[in-house]
Amino acid sequence: MAEFRKILIANRGEIAIRVMRAANEMGKKTVAVYAEEDKLGLHRFKADEAYRIGEGLSPVGAYLSIPEIIRVAKMSGADAIHPGYGLLSENPDFVEACDAAGITFIGPKAATMRALGDKASARQVAIAAGVPVIPATEVLGDDMALVAKQAAEVGYPLMLKASWGGGGRGMRPINSEAELADKVREGRREAEAAFGNGEGYLEKMIQRARHVEVQILGDKHGEIYHLYERDCSVQRRNQKVVERAPAPYLTEAQRKEVCALGRKICAHVGYECAGTVEFLMDMEDEKFYFIEVNPRVQVEHTVTEEVTGIDIVQAQIRIAEGKTLAEATGAPSQADITLSGHAIQCRVTTEDPQNNFIPDYGRITAYRSATGMGIRLDGGTAYAGGVITRYYDSLLVKVTAWAQTPEAAIKRMDRALREFRIRGVSTNIAFVENLLKHPTFLDNTYTTKFIDTTPELMNFKKRRDRATKILTYIADITVNGHPETAGRPVPMSDLRTPKPPALRAEPQMGTRNLLEQKGPQAVADWMQAQRKLLITDTTMRDGHQSLLATRMRSIDMIRVAPAYAANLGGLFSVECWGGATFDVAYRFLQECPWQRLRDIRAGMPNVMTQMLLRASNGVGYANYPDNVVQAFVKQAAETGVDVFRVFDSLNWVENMRVAMDAVVETNKVCEGTICYTGDLLNPDRAKYDLKYYVSMGKELKAAGAHVLGLKDMAGLLKPAAARVLVKALKEEVGLPIHFHTHDTAGIACATILAAAEAGVDAVDCAMDALSGNTSQATLGTIVEALAHTDRDTGLDIKAIREISNYWETVRGHYAAFESGLQAPASEVYLHEMPGGQFTNLKAQARSLGLEERWHEVAQTYSDVNQMFGDIVKVTPSSKVVGDMALMMVSQGLNRAQVEDPSVEVVFPDSVVDMLRGNLGQPHGGWPQAIITKVLKGETPITTRPGAYLPPVDMEAMRTKLAADLASGAEEPDEETVDAEDLNGYLMYPKVFMDYRARHRIYGPVRTLPTRTFFYGMEPGEEITAEIDPGKTLEIRLQAVAETTDDGDVKVFFELNGQPRVVRVPNRAIKAKTAARPKAVEGNPSHVGAPTPGAIATVCVSVGQKVNAGDLLLTIEAMKMETGLHADRAAVVKAVHVAPGTQIDAKDLLIELE
16 A cells, blocks of 8 residues: 555644644645634644635534545545544544545544444443453433433443543433433533534443553554553543553553453454553452543553654554554564553643633733653644634643653653743643642552542642733833822933942941840940940931832842941941831832841841831821730841830820830830920920920830930931930930931931930931931931041941942932922921921822922921920821821811811811820820810820720631632632731731732732833833842833723733733723712712812712711822711712722712702
């Protein structure tokens, strides 16, 4: 018989490509066929010729159309057809059609296929050949009464099997007569759809079975070889998942037995070409029972090829050409076919294990496969950009691993699967990885029900896919911009990437080493015993909080931490945590503040880290239960804080004790802090005199402070007053003094030098590039000023300037957040705003449209302070004053109107909360008039508010948080809750949850360069992002497409040299909706928005009755939350907003009637 010149492959996908490769190696031309829905299938492009078939037919129907395939074979001049597996591969009508057309069918003869391809008739052949079979019925008819009788004769449980085809289709377990009829009909429908024939029969179900199959080759000369056996026991719903060769649990005698049985049944019918004889092995008696013959090449033929070295597909072709088995296989006899090593095959599919293995469809956005020694890949349409349609099998690629032992083959397969990166569609890879590690699989005790009865196989972590998430973020910012930088100045285009100075030496012994070795009291004693002026660098906390609205990102701090350790190890401490930085990290910078602390601590092991702790307010803006504060302090100490600067926003020591005790218990430095306000030497401001400060200092010492902090948060302390105050505190309190001030008025350096003369032990400064104005005094200037004096700091001025140069470059990336303050301002003595609040309040004012009225805001801030009784103003009390000032300016109210009992005023919630006593008590108490107006007769508390707050059940809260995270997550297993998360949540529940929700979408964006984080990328730009130590992403933006009609934009990247396409919405296009109606001025039924912002909560619904004073809703603008209350009894007619709705001033929110 002549050799074939051209072979048509009547199949698609992976097996079509497999046959093409075999034919190509043999020098034969190939022809592909494809349905319209499969026109992008890779098999089409691998062939020498490809033709569309099945016009007007279904996607699968096209491949089942015998006339169409014969038509193309004739048209293309193919002299043979290979059917692959599935589809028409087991249809004897197809074989006869090929014969009639004069085209060779590469497979068994039609008569053989009828005898063996039909499972029922194959059973009769097995019986005739003397091969054991499982008790079963004949082919079932339509008479359900007769079917029930047949089933009862065999005995339950039963397995329904399709007579034609395989792959688990048409199979159904049937446990009782009650489900018999339904299961039979279901199976028939499935078999009809899959194979075009719904015939089936019932077979006795063996409860603990293994699935063993024997690979057979037979030629036209009466010779039959077996290529040994495969284990296919690992199945899910009768669909094979993992295949192995040889079966690792068989003895040599069992192997000979089952191979002989397989060869025997095929010899009985004179089998030609490749086929597989399948057996069940009963694990109880270890006997083999014939199941069926698959008269075709199997999906899992690859493992047999790997252990025998025989190309089964090429052998099929040669047998069809009339060659002997010796010529087809290269093995002169059965004895020459030997086993070498062990092989295992896993099928990578687009089935989603977390969604009941439902096949996933869509475009593959990234595809990186495995390779290396002993790995073989047989794939279909598996490449980046490939589209997986809903019409065909979910198989992406078959992975085959070979090694000398079963254990080594499993490890090699596991390694290969972990190398895969497939994005855009779900896959079963993580599930298969889990399976390969399961003890039952590893010890070979698994049965065919292993997967279906082992639910823990579903307990796996999905891959985090951080790269795709990061690309999505970059694409989003590139297309839509960052909401924080909209309309703000942009950095210079030629700005360099910040590069920290070189490390000069190994880190020297520093203050943290002293703390670790001898404890906090030794640190305090050392401070007083030496003469150097000790310096704390505030750049990483108060410096950027004061100048850049707290927007500095962790990456810019962590990068320079080792330079501090190596080059400035003589610093007293580095303030890098707490205050507003905590919630801003979550809220605006999309990063974890605990991670920041951990990474800075790791990079700077010898210098103490310092945080700002708002005593009973933690790092929040309200009082927390005592155990929440205690837990927070404990966790902060464990994660990396060494010095806790503890203060109370009203200087009430009673409110500080719980936090101070918690710090002392951690064996860290407790810096009990006095907040300075007023004007010490001004007799007209006698409320805060020297006696007041000394008395408070003594209270703090008695409360356990190791160090006395003097916090001049607004920069109000003047040099002459500093001399007096520091001298008195040193003499009368006896603790080392740590002085903090701001340079808002331009006098901070003079005040520090005066304090140094008076004996202050440590002072706060900021690196030169982030000093001055609302920040701290210039660190380099203080060092130079004290050089060669008895208070010489001992710090290297060159190292300071090098680090300052780094910060100068960093600052350039935050141009959008500069306060706009061009010079120092004596106005600070009017408004007395803390430096850190100054820029935040300006940002709030800008968001409310009050930027041009800033000086009016400043004056009103001063008026509010006096209205509240001249209080200490520091977060959170300063925030309350700011909330009130912004509300008054935006609504055109002055102090007299607010204090007038006849003028109705809706006070911000923060004001009401403070005057209720929930922040504590100020020196001298609150003015009665304002309490009466704000509280409307409610009695405030005058004792420590924390004493009234019940403790939080930490474990219950942890459980609730874990459940809340899991309920909103696509990947619940990743939503773990550690102690840091819990403490962050307790401080800011909504902010934390919002952060985690964004993190699920965008991944670890903290690793991005700052310019990219805020501004996205330009086409052609390249960046590097290190998502884990030593794990780096190389990202290049190639192009940004035009917005489509549906408002989406395609953004084209290269990720580590591989193309990626990300689709994001253009929000400016998608958000074009009808304008919101406005409240009609003077209409008492309209409740309008007093300020722009976002709806935080809606407390009423349509039809609800409300009384005067009832809360209707709350509005959030920046960090200020305002409640709107009903001014009369009414019924809610309409609610026009929902939580999260963005609103403008005067928008109609609620209608009353």
